[in-house]
Amino acid sequence: MQIFRQTLSWVLARDRRRSWLLGFLIGMGMSACQPFFPQSSSIVPTSSPHLADCRRVDHALGTTNICGSPQRIAVLSPHILDQVLALGEQPIAYAETIALDLDRFDDPQGQIPYLGTYVTTQPINLGDRKTPSLEKLIRLQPDLILGEEWLSKAQYPLLSRIAPTLLFTDEKQGSQHWSNNIEQIGQALGRKAIAQQILTDAAGQLAATRKILAPVVATYPQVLVLSINPMMTNVEVAADSTVGYLLEQLGFELVLPQAAIGSAARWQPVSLEILPSLEADIVIVIGWDHATLYGVEDRLQAAWHRIPLLATLPAAQADRIFFVDYQLWGSITRGAITDRLLLSRLPEMLLPLVHPERTKPSG
Numbered sequence: 001m002q003i004f005r006q007t008l009s010w011v012l013a014r015d016r017r018r019s020w021l022l023g024f025l026i027g028m029g030m031s032a033c034q035p036f037f038p039q040s041s042s043i044v045p046t047s048s049p050h051l052a053d054c055r056r057v058d059h060a061l062g063t064t065n066i067c068g069s070p071q072r073i074a075v076l077s078p079h080i081l082d083q084v085l086a087l088g089e090q091p092i093a094y095a096e097t098i099a100l101d102l103d104r105f106d107d108p109q110g111q112i113p114y115l116g117t118y119v120t121t122q123p124i125n126l127g128d129r130k131t132p133s134l135e136k137l138i139r140l141q142p143d144l145i146l147g148e149e150w151l152s153k154a155q156y157p158l159l160s161r162i163a164p165t166l167l168f169t170d171e172k173q174g175s176q177h178w179s180n181n182i183e184q185i186g187q188a189l190g191r192k193a194i195a196q197q198i199l200t201d202a203a204g205q206l207a208a209t210r211k212i213l214a215p216v217v218a219t220y221p222q223v224l225v226l227s228i229n230p231m232m233t234n235v236e237v238a239a240d241s242t243v244g245y246l247l248e249q250l251g252f253e254l255v256l257p258q259a260a261i262g263s264a265a266r267w268q269p270v271s272l273e274i275l276p277s278l279e280a281d282i283v284i285v286i287g288w289d290h291a292t293l294y295g296v297e298d299r300l301q302a303a304w305h306r307i308p309l310l311a312t313l314p315a316a317q318a319d320r321i322f323f324v325d326y327q328l329w330g331s332i333t334r335g336a337i338t339d340r341l342l343l344s345r346l347p348e349m350l351l352p353l354v355h356p357e358r359t360k361p362s363g
Contacts, residue, residue: 053068054066055067055187057184059149059167060167064165066164066187066188069189073089073143074091074093074137075123076095076145076147077148078129078333079333082115082178082334082338083181084185086182086336087194089191091119095127097332098291105125106122114327114333114337132147134155137163144164144188146168147167147168148167148168166184166188168184168185176240179202182195206246216350216353219353221253222252222279223253223254223281223282223283223284224237224278224284224315225247227241228304230287230296231303235271236268237255237267238286240331241267241329241331242338257278272310276309276313282321283320285324286324288325288330297323298323304321304323329342
């Protein structure tokens with residue numbers, strides 16, 4: 001075991017690019033550092049102090065035994081971070097949407113959009129959620145790694161040898177929503193009862209917001225949700241966004257191109273020229289940029305107003321267009337906290353449409 005540690009330390013310090021050797025050493029070292037139990041196994045160490053508190057947790061890639069209450073949780077995406085924070089836990093490490101030039105999130109409120117307000121630790125920065133740093137994870141020695149299947153499936157064998165790893169999907173029967181995995185994540189963290197309470201509270205907030213926005217739904221029922229980059233070169237109808245899902249739950253009708261009606265194509269590219277033909281009372285424009293986390297909606301709004309064609313939209317002429325950002329409103333976070341924030345924000349945005357005495361926010 002000592003030889004493994006010394007060799008691994010040398011590799012991490014002197015030869016970071018030889019990932020095949022790193023993977024080999026992880027496999028050999030973890031085999032040597034008993035006990036090691038395959039993720040799909042039901043075997044539990046007989047000497048475990050938490051033997052009576054072990055549970056089998058189902059996830060997208062199988063079933064994993066988790067014993068006790070994990071204390072060192074590595075989180076590999078914003079969606080999983082949302083769920084973990086909602087359940088009352090904190091991460092020791094985190095992988096954001098893009099690679100940021102910082103070693104740790106020492107100012108999470110300013111460094112992690114929206115969710116940073118709820119982070120009380122200073123998580124180590126694991127880099128881009130699509131390629132989180134295995135080297136940092138090895139050094140950190142987490143006792144649990146949580147991620148998303150679509151992002152981390154290829155790395156699962158290596159991740160599983162660093163620590164018990166659970167990868168989740170929030171898709172179920174063609175629908176993507178955080179409620180589809182919150183209970184499993186809660187079970188992994190030993191907080192299943194809290195997960196059930198979160199579901200109950202979310203249903204209550206949704207019902208209350210539906211009642212508040214009923215006058216807006218009655219007056220302006222049709223909403224067009226778009227996803228556009230600041231260069232205006234990629235325009236998509238985004239009915240399957242987080243805000244799109246919530247709007248339908250609140251009673252609004254989402255506007256789709258004629259070709260998509262009656263089909264599953266609720267997220268599809270369209271041309272700018274077609275937008276004036278889509279009859280929408282309200283337009284929500286979600287801005288995204290792969291290179292940055294902040295200020296996207298402001299740049300997108302400026303670019304939008306430079307195109308005369310878009311001024312002909314009925315919603316534009318009536319000042320019923322809202323510019324928002326993809327990190328929260330699109331489908332990046334997709335969690336209990338995200339829904340809570342959006343259900344608080346939507347009345348602030350939309351109620352002034354039927355109560356002109358209120359000031360309408362920009363987005």
